[in-house]
Amino acid sequence: MHIHQLFDLKGKVALVTGGGRGLGEQIAKALAEAGADVVVCSRKLDNCQQIATELEEMGVRSLALECDVTKQEDINRTVAEVIEQFGAIDILVNNSGATWGAPVVDMPLEAWNKVMDVNVTGTFLMSQAAGRHMIERGYGKIINIASSAGLRADPPEGLNAIGYSTSKAAVIHFTKDLARKWARHGIYVNAIAPGFFATKMTKALLEKRGDAIAARIPLGKIGDETMLKGAAVYLSSPASDFVTGQILSVDGGSTL
Structure with a gap:
């Protein structure tokens, strides 16, 4: 197979959660540039609609859907609609994420639960729903967005968000465990662990300490x-x- 074919996604359908901004937007556009049809979903439909329009201008099919990944009914509806309109889900990118910065002793339980619900439970529920379809087809690529924060322990002056780092460490093990269990079904499960990127989530921190972080x-x-x-x-x-x-x-x- 020629190297161009190895990276060609024409004819594939991708679903990107949290695809309306930040890293999700970047990933959605990358997959579209490689030829995939791309569905973007998040709680904020307006953002996704704008991205879907931009993706269609790139010459691929796209669709924006509203989906809260902490709600199983939203996920099941989203997966069903993608399959109905596009015929398949070849690629799932679990990108939706939440964070909360606070010293450990001040971390509210509701904040901890929110971060875990979005980052861990949401990744599980979406993988489960799309995975049923992928198992039936005998093929699928799942990419979980973890974080360098899940691979190391930061001092409080570096990153004081224990719920976020813990959740991303959970995503990393989830990725390995699911890959082992679903390899026999032709499903690939990998993760990307980004470091510091300039996004809306990191904007305030980078404005204050960007030079020191870099x-x-x-x-x-x-x-x-x-x-x-x-x-x-x-x-x-x-x-x-x-x-x-x-x-x-x-x-x-940064994790060396």
């Missing part, structure tokens, strides 16, 4: 809107057909 990263820079695209396409495409259960760090070397 200085601690071996490559000396913060991730931009192009730096996640290659990893997303690789794990979605035939190029990664002998790769499963792996965590690809895209973090400028």
